[in-house]
Amino acid sequence: MQDRSLINDLPRLALLSLAAFVVLAPYIWMVAVSVKPQDEVFKASLSLIPQKWALIENYGKVLKTIPIWTYIVNGLIVCFGILFFQILFAVPAAYALAKLNFRGRELIFGFVMLGLLVPYQTTALPLYLGIHQLGLLNSYTALIAPFTCSVFAIFLFRQFFRAIPDDLINAARIDGMGEFSIVWRVIVPNALPAATAFAIFSVVAHWNDLFWPLIVIQKGNLYTPAMGILAFRSVEAGEDYGALMAAALLVTAPLVLAFLFAQRRFIEGITMTGLKG
């Protein structure tokens, strides 16, 4: 990488900007159309600025027709519910696999590796049957429970915990700490980067998921953001792109804003899934 003058750098910047424009196009028009009145949308012009603003109309229609805040809150409950149990289950297991000697360790780790190979869609049918048997369809439990055991989290945390020096753990033992408090008060604070990366990966995956919610949720008040958009479109706004874009923008915004504030952490967290498989 050498420093070039701006003139020499222009072709490179032009190419990158062209690609950036294509990538940003749906976002640009999403924002533009969400403030356009319907008749202007149907004029099929390329202009982005509306002649007459319909911001209140479009967003008002979304808020009036669907409980979009409920969907967003549902999304948050589900994502953080899943994350809570994933961490709660994976961290102690990963600690045992990384730092304790016991018979069966290799076996458990083998099962973790096996789990890494199985896409979650594979187990959907039996999980649905089980949840149906328990009468738990249309519940937060149905949305959260299937994802509580993240083999990926166990795998990732195990790698990180192995790098933590044994001396640190032995010192804590000499101080009289039990293994449980070692896990949560010594290990976890030392593995915060891994925990953050995993948290971002997990939240992004489940906020954006459609397949599983579509299977276990039929009631509108438990819709996740992704389902909310689908429902809004089929019920109300088939061709009302102004309102539809407004709704799409409202459910996309939380993660996109979080991403813009913590880009590096997001990119690290999500590409760590590269370890998977």
Add this chain to the structure above:
Amino acid sequence: MSGTRSLGGRRMRSDAGIAWLLTLPAILAYLAMILLPLLAVLALAFTDYEFGARGFRWIGLANFADMLSDRTFAASIRNTVVYCLFVAPLSIGIALALAVLIEAGARGRAFYRAVFFLPVVSLTVAMATAWQYLLHPSIGPVNALLRMVGAGTPNWLGSSDWVIVSLGFIGVWENVGFNLVLFLAGLTAIPRELYAASEIDGARSGWSKFWLVTWPMLGPTMLFVIIITMTRSIRVFDTVQTLTQGGPNNASEVLLRTIYQEGFHYFKFGYSAAITLVFLVIVLGLMLVQTRLIDRRVHYG
């Protein structure tokens, strides 16, 4: 465990107790959410079980035999393959080109990386809806642009000729940023001296340096990106469900949607489980290829 060696066997025994206690919640969740359902889906695939039915029969390979004459399934496999063969090469090629471009200068690095990564964190269903507007046959900006230059204006998502290309394009848009970041990591790992050395060997242009140094050094990254992209694109579901629901005329039916449809729409759990196994075998096959090739090619020097 060096510090506790003196305690010998006793230490080991107490380790075992506490270790099983620590792993117990994960083991229980694993059994309930992964292992048992996995075994159940294996079993289901060899039954005629329909959701809500009182019983079921073991029917051997009949579900798999049914697939051979099932035109929806045939379309589903074909479309999924076409989709993957469209998305993987394009999203990888474009990502590599953009990564090399970003890496070639200092200006705008963080900005472009963030822009290209944006689709990865965006709600697919919502963005698919935005693409639906952009690609709308009569009011969409894409066709408005094409009309201006006097080109044809296809019904992108509504015609069976174009639908898989359009979905594929959206898939490329979704995947480029992810691959780009992996390539950027691969590029930064290439030692600078190699480029200097290649200059001594007569590689003057950026083009010949790319083929002499970058391309071979990226080998392991490339392999990894190919498999990741394939396993990501074989799971296409959200965009199809949002935009076309497999239509028109099964022209965009894909594997996961067929599994969903047969299972949760027609409630043919046995048949859906059999298709799930096909899906699983393909995914496992890809991963096997990856581990095989990585074993062989890790020494790329």
